[in-house]
Amino acid sequence: MKKYILNKHIRFRKEDGYILVCNCKRLLDYELPIEYFDFLESLKVGVNMKDISKGNLIVLKDFEILDIVVKEGKNVKKQREDIFKKLSYDDSEFV
Amino acid sequence: MYVPPNELNGKEWDLVFQDLVKNNVFYVNISGGEPTVHPDFIEILDSLKKHKLHFIMTTNGLFSEKVLKKIKELEELLIGLKISLDGPDYISNGYIRRDVKKEINEGEFNRTLNNLKRLKEENIPFTIATCIHKGNINRMDEMLALILELKPISWYLSTISTSGRSFDNLDIFASDSELEKNKWENIKKVCEENDIFVNYIDMPFASAKKKKSKYYYQCPAARSFCEINSDGLVSPCPLARVNIPSEYLKFENIREKSIKEIWNGDVFKKFLSLSKQGCDGCNVKDKCDRCIPQSILWFEDHKLPPPHCIQNAKNLELNNQEYLKSLLKEKMREYERKNYINIE
Numbered sequence: 001m002k003k004y005i006l007n008k009h010i011r012f013r014k015e016d017g018y019i020l021v022c023n024c025k026r027l028l029d030y031e032l033p034i035e036y037f038d039f040l041e042s043l044k045v046g047v048n049m050k051d052i053s054k055g056n057l058i059v060l061k062d063f064e065i066l067d068i069v070v071k072e073g074k075n076v077k078k079q080r081e082d083i084f085k086k087l088s089y090d091d092s093e094f095v
Numbered sequence: 096m097y098v099p100p101n102e103l104n105g106k107e108w109d110l111v112f113q114d115l116v117k118n119n120v121f122y123v124n125i126s127g128g129e130p131t132v133h134p135d136f137i138e139i140l141d142s143l144k145k146h147k148l149h150f151i152m153t154t155n156g157l158f159s160e161k162v163l164k165k166i167k168e169l170e171e172l173l174i175g176l177k178i179s180l181d182g183p184d185y186i187s188n189g190y191i192r193r194d195v196k197k198e199i200n201e202g203e204f205n206r207t208l209n210n211l212k213r214l215k216e217e218n219i220p221f222t223i224a225t226c227i228h229k230g231n232i233n234r235m236d237e238m239l240a241l242i243l244e245l246k247p248i249s250w251y252l253s254t255i256s257t258s259g260r261s262f263d264n265l266d267i268f269a270s271d272s273e274l275e276k277n278k279w280e281n282i283k284k285v286c287e288e289n290d291i292f293v294n295y296i297d298m299p300f301a302s303a304k305k306k307k308s309k310y311y312y313q314c315p316a317a318r319s320f321c322e323i324n325s326d327g328l329v330s331p332c333p334l335a336r337v338n339i340p341s342e343y344l345k346f347e348n349i350r351e352k353s354i355k356e357i358w359n360g361d362v363f364k365k366f367l368s369l370s371k372q373g374c375d376g377c378n379v380k381d382k383c384d385r386c387i388p389q390s391i392l393w394f395e396d397h398k399l400p401p402p403h404c405i406q407n408a409k410n411l412e413l414n415n416q417e418y419l420k421s422l423l424k425e426k427m428r429e430y431e432r433k434n435y436i437n438i439e
Contacts, residue, residue, distance in 0.1 A: 008171070009149070013119035022121040024149035025174060082249035082292040083151070083175040084222050087124075 003072040005046035010068055027086040046072055101326045105135025109142040111349055116146045118355045126153035131162050140165045153177040156207035176221040183237035190230025211245050224251045253296035314384040317363045323349055329357045331366050334388035374400040376414035393426050406436045
């Protein structure tokens with residue numbers, strides 16, 4: 001049975017009306033509806049496919065595409081990318 | 096080695112990291128000064144590992160083999176590593192990066208270079224940061240060749256910022272005419288052909304795109320970012336800590352309060368409120384997160400627009416444009432920065 005688990009680089013927290021999810025290795029942020037908070041919490045320890053509700057199954061595919069979750073035992077692919085360009089405070093302060 | 100007595104020690108940093116993780120801070124940026132000279136630096140890295148806290152590190156690259164091994168050990172948590180290298184040889188590199196005796200040190204340059212080569216061998220991605228000044232401005236071709244050899248992920252170039260110690264060393268600035276001489280676009284093109292991303296920071300003359308853009312501030316300070324200084328002082332950003340006098344804002348200390356209390360506290364609220372007070376007449380005041388530290392640095396008055404906004408006063412429709420321009424000209428003369436920006 002396939003088990004899904006949160007990517008080890010993912011951290012998340014509740015913000016005002018949404019969940020802010022951060023891929024801390026790649027400095028990518030996502031905003032998710034607040035109703036997925038418990039599902040994300042459960043993914044910290046891993047969830048079997050058969051135990052995932054119909055509603056959550058719909059978003060699971062997106063989570064996998066976005067590297068928010070991975071199949072247990074599978075390594076996250078390394079990327080060669082410039083993370084500093086994602087840090088707005090390290091760049092010019094003007095827009 | 097001298098360590099200021101009020102600096103947070105390794106155990107205190109461990110408590111800080113614990114507090115940050117408890118309050119859902121996603122990652123930290125370890126910088127300095129030079130963070131690797133902290134006597135408890137290995138303990139600090141171990142603490143990051145213990146709390147599984149991702150980190151970015153900015154360093155001069157003079158670290159020991161022990162630190163290099165520890166960085167390798169923490170690679171999973173390492174988001175980015177930025178290493179300062181100003182020139183292709185020890186003289187141009189050491190022009191402003193003197194050793195503890197304030198001398199240009201060939202051994203230190205070689206050590207940084209060796210560490211960069213080791214990082215390349217170990218396949219640990221890094222970025223090189225170069226500060227442009229009078230001592231390296233004419234060595235950019237050789238610097239480019241070295242960058243291509245070291246193959247960092249990215250190369251960041253900036254000029255010296257007009258604050259802090261640089262005000263006392265005005266002769267180190269490359270003049271505007273010297274900066275214009277270099278072929279910045281070609282450097283960018285060559286690097287990108289070699290899969291090295293180049294970014295010019297606050298160098299509008301190096302980027303035609305930014306020249307045309309409408310300037311206003313979009314600042315993450317106290318919004319998604321803050322600084323914890325080595326003495327525990329928590330401020331919205333380094334410029335705020337250095338330039339805002341305590342009669343404006345008295346920043347609080349992480350030894351006395353948690354990050355949550357400070358982040359949600361009155362000092363940060365006041366900073367945000369000052370920052371949100373747009374300049375008189377400005378047509379983007381609703382969008383702008385005005386840089387209070389720069390206004391205070393240049394004019395000792397948080398209500399006046401920062402220099403780059405005065406330069407762009409016409410587009411921004413600022414009030415009292417002639418007065419602001421003459422005031423800025425006077426300050427540029429006073430600070431001996433006649434070429435800082437063109438306000439004609």
